Amino acid sequence: MEFGLTGIPNFGKVLFVSAGGMLGATSMYRISLYMFNLHSTDIFEVSPSFTNKIDAHLVANPILALELGIAMIAIGGLSAGALGYISSYPAIRLREDYLGMLLLGSAELFSVIAAFYQPLVGGPENMVAPDLLSPFGSNEKYVALVLLAAFAAIVYVYANRVSKSPLGRTLKAIRDNEVASEAIGKDNVAIRRKMLVVASILSGIAGALWAIYWSQIGALIGGDVGSTFPRLLYTFYPFTIVILGGIASNFGVLLGAIALTGIYIITTESLPSLVANVSISWVNPQLLNNFLNSLQYIIIGGLLIVILLVRPEGLIREKPTFTLSKKKLNEIAESVAGKPERRSSESRPEPQRRDSTTSAGA
Amino acid sequence: MASTIIYGGILSVMCVGLTVTYQTTKVPNFAFADFAVMGMNASYFSFAIFNLASPYFAAPFSMLAGGAFAVVMYLVIMRPMLRRGSSIVMLMVASLAVDILFTGVQADIVTIGFAPFSKAFIHKGFPTLVTAAPLPDFSAMGESGLLYLSPVFLIAVTASMYLLLTRSRFGIAMRASIENPGLARIAGINVDRVYTVSWFIAGALGGLAGCMYAIGDGMSLGIQSILILDIFAGSVLGGLSSIYGAVIGGLLVSFGENYVIGLLSQVSTQFSLLEVGGISMIILIVTLMVAPRGLVSVNWGKIIGRGRQ
Numbered sequence: 001m002e003f004g005l006t007g008i009p010n011f012g013k014v015l016f017v018s019a020g021g022m023l024g025a026t027s028m029y030r031i032s033l034y035m036f037n038l039h040s041t042d043i044f045e046v047s048p049s050f051t052n053k054i055d056a057h058l059v060a061n062p063i064l065a066l067e068l069g070i071a072m073i074a075i076g077g078l079s080a081g082a083l084g085y086i087s088s089y090p091a092i093r094l095r096e097d098y099l100g101m102l103l104l105g106s107a108e109l110f111s112v113i114a115a116f117y118q119p120l121v122g123g124p125e126n127m128v129a130p131d132l133l134s135p136f137g138s139n140e141k142y143v144a145l146v147l148l149a150a151f152a153a154i155v156y157v158y159a160n161r162v163s164k165s166p167l168g169r170t171l172k173a174i175r176d177n178e179v180a181s182e183a184i185g186k187d188n189v190a191i192r193r194k195m196l197v198v199a200s201i202l203s204g205i206a207g208a209l210w211a212i213y214w215s216q217i218g219a220l221i222g223g224d225v226g227s228t229f230p231r232l233l234y235t236f237y238p239f240t241i242v243i244l245g246g247i248a249s250n251f252g253v254l255l256g257a258i259a260l261t262g263i264y265i266i267t268t269e270s271l272p273s274l275v276a277n278v279s280i281s282w283v284n285p286q287l288l289n290n291f292l293n294s295l296q297y298i299i300i301g302g303l304l305i306v307i308l309l310v311r312p313e314g315l316i317r318e319k320p321t322f323t324l325s326k327k328k329l330n331e332i333a334e335s336v337a338g339k340p341e342r343r344s345s346e347s348r349p350e351p352q353r354r355d356s357t358t359s360a361g362a
Numbered sequence: 363m364a365s366t367i368i369y370g371g372i373l374s375v376m377c378v379g380l381t382v383t384y385q386t387t388k389v390p391n392f393a394f395a396d397f398a399v400m401g402m403n404a405s406y407f408s409f410a411i412f413n414l415a416s417p418y419f420a421a422p423f424s425m426l427a428g429g430a431f432a433v434v435m436y437l438v439i440m441r442p443m444l445r446r447g448s449s450i451v452m453l454m455v456a457s458l459a460v461d462i463l464f465t466g467v468q469a470d471i472v473t474i475g476f477a478p479f480s481k482a483f484i485h486k487g488f489p490t491l492v493t494a495a496p497l498p499d500f501s502a503m504g505e506s507g508l509l510y511l512s513p514v515f516l517i518a519v520t521a522s523m524y525l526l527l528t529r530s531r532f533g534i535a536m537r538a539s540i541e542n543p544g545l546a547r548i549a550g551i552n553v554d555r556v557y558t559v560s561w562f563i564a565g566a567l568g569g570l571a572g573c574m575y576a577i578g579d580g581m582s583l584g585i586q587s588i589l590i591l592d593i594f595a596g597s598v599l600g601g602l603s604s605i606y607g608a609v610i611g612g613l614l615v616s617f618g619e620n621y622v623i624g625l626l627s628q629v630s631t632q633f634s635l636l637e638v639g640g641i642s643m644i645i646l647i648v649t650l651m652v653a654p655r656g657l658v659s660v661n662w663g664k665i666i667g668r669g670r671q
Contacts, residue, residue, distance in 0.1 A: 243455065298470075301463025308456050309442060 240304050263299060366620040371512030372574045374612030375519050376589070377596040379567035381608040383432075384597070385540045386557045387440050389453040393460040394593060395586035396468070397428040397565045401572025402581045403471060404428075418511065421573045428569020429562040435460055436561040441554070465586070512574060519567060520609055527605075536560055592619070595642035599649045601656020610657060615642050 240260060376398055383391040401424035408423035439456050448456075526533040538546040539556040546553050575581070575589075592615055600611025619641045653659060 240459075295466065297462050297466025299466075301459045301461070301466060304459035305439060305456065305463060308448075308452065308459065309439070 240300060240307075243304065244307055260300075263303075366616050368509055368512045368574075368578050369620065370613040370616035371516040372571045372578065373592055373596055373616050374516050374609045375567050375571040375574070376593045377600065377608035377612040378519060378523065378605050379564040379571070380593050380597045381600075381602055381605050382560055382564040382567070384602045386560050387436075387444060387453065389440075389450055389457065390594065390597075390602070392454065392457040392590060393435060393464060394564075394568060395590035396461060396464040397432050397568030398572035398575065398589060399464075399468060399581070399586045400431045400565075401425065401428040401569030402576040402585075403468075403572075404569065405573040405576045406581070418573075418577070421570055424569040424573035424576075425566035426569070428572060429566035432561045432565020432568070433558060435565075436558055440561075441557075461586070461590070468586070512578075515570065515574060516609070519570070520606070523605055532556070532559070591646070592616075592642045595646040595649075598646055598654075598656055601658035603655065604658040607656050607658040615645055618642070618645055 244259060376394070379397065380391060380394045383389075383394060404423045404427035405420035408420045439460060440453065443453055443456055527537055528534075535546070535551045535556050536559075538549065538551055539553045539560075543553045546556075575585075593612075596612035596615040597608050598611070599614055600607030600609065602608075649656065
């Protein structure tokens with residue numbers, strides 16, 4: 001929604017994702033610590049042992065896990081939204097390229113701060129968060145899957161309704177021609193800010209969900225190695241997904257997400273394990289491992305370049321939105337076709353017609 | 363202080379390069395640091411293969427490598443997309459894609475390419491494949507040679523750009539193509555060729571900086587992701603529309619990173635850790651908020667005048 005509809009290049013998307021994840025996780029951790037009366041001078045150092053204790057509690061008390069989970073998601077979403085609001089202040093008036101750089105810069109800054117500012121997520125040491133899904137024991141993965149799928153479905157429906165709504169049309173108008181939309185009277189700045197915040201909230205929730213699943217939050221500098229939310233991946237993958245799928249098409253995004261996630265999994269997990277089992281004598285295994293790590297980047301970067309050169313509209317092209325369903329439109333068309341049109345054309349003032357010929361003539 | 367000067371020179375050269383790519387394509391080039399890294403690669407390889415007496419002799423190879431990479435990127439990606447009328451955002455994404463692709467390829471280059479040459483690296487052996495020790499530098503008067511040569515390079519680059527842009531026919535064609543490509547075309551300038559050469563120059567500058575960096579700091583995997591932040595900060599601080607602004611911006615960012623952090627760390631140890639890219643991002647953010655077009659766009663006369671009253 002953010003990029004395709006409004007045209008905001010949120011190169012700092014990882015900022016919001018990680019903010020949501022980290023803040024959500026930390027607050028939940030602290031809350032649970034407080035509740036269970038566990039103290040320590042350095043809570044992060046001993047986090048693994050604490051979480052084990054907490055996990056035991058949670059297994060016994062699943063309702064608590066649910067509450068904590070909801071709280072975490074809420075905190076994650078809200079804090080990310082707040083960050084979105086703050087960063088929109090200076091940025092939203094900037095032109096697209098400057099905006100992109102600003103968001104990227106903020107994301108980097110945040111990751112640096114997070115990596116070194118102890119109270120946030122334990123600085124250079126990773127933090128292990130209590131595993132909220134432990135009540136489900138060995139079914140964890142399936143539960144997480146269901147949760148995520150449900151969330152994705154909700155977001156999808158929401159996004160679809162937005163793009164069909166007047167708001168959606170406004171967003172596209174802003175994206176395509178800022179001057180025109182302002183001339184009509186739409187408040188560009190406010191709307192863009194709103195969309196940024198909404199998208200941030202969603203990202204934050206996503207981050208929190210990820211944290212729940214992964215139950216380990218770290219912000220180590222080291223490029224992509226140490227951090228749970230490596231910069232390039234979390235900003236770049238969404239972009240690639242959107243572009244691959246089709247910029248303004250939600251369904252396309254769905255397709256793109258499936259495709260890309262598939263690629264991701266294949267290159268990071270399936271291939272390495274495949275290779276590990278097959279040992280080729282003349283190939284140094286460590287070399288091969290390095291190869292596979294870099295393969296991910298090469299495929300993604302290459303894929304995006306190819307897409308941009310060959311089919312930048314993505315898999316699903318942007319069609320003019322039908323704000324009413326086709327059936328209704330047909331009904332209206334039929335009912336109008338028979339009526340005499342004199343009365344309506346008299347009452348309607350001329351300026352309403354805005355086809356391209358008139359503007360070219362003017 | 364020494365590292366400020368050294369890094370300042372390196373960074374400024376890169377900022378100039380980035381500014382050139384921006385002025386021609388109107389898009390901040392995320393992949394610019396990759397030009398520098400290609401330069402680093404070239405400097406290591408050429409140093410080892412040709413058994414050069416001093417790593418500085420590798421500079422021409424680095425410039426060639428950087429320039430070649432830049433031209434390829436321009437011809438294969440930027441130009442087609444520009445012709446198609448792609449938006450600024452898409453071009454940015456494209457440059458980001460190149461960066462990602464390069465990150466992967468670079469990892470392979472380092473993995474395969476550097477291993478055979480590990481014997482050629484005299485200093486400190488060749489510990490892991492992740493970092494390479496700096497190329498051996500000469501030292502004069504107790505300081506590394508780069509301390510003297512970095513400013514020399516910077517001045518040389520700045521002077522050359524100035525002369526190129528003001529005295530040479532091609533330079534004037536460059537300026538015309540940047541300011542108003544349409545009119546330049548009408549005047550008979552092959553804007554496309556001008557842009558291509560401009561990108562070569564920008565890439566060569568990146569490569570040169572890469573060579574300098576290899577001498578000063580060595581090379582490590584992923585360095586381009588860290589460098590690009592400083593480059594953006596410096597270029598934006600100076601003003602993306604001005605090459606001389608880029609020079610100033612680069613120097614200031616380097617100063618900020620090395621010196622200010624040093625000061626702050628005496629206040630609190632937590633601050634000293636911000637050095638890793640934190641300062642440059644703060645500079646970038648503040649600049650974009652206060653004066654997005656950089657220092658050169660600020661009306662200094664007005665401010666100084668007001669102060670005088």
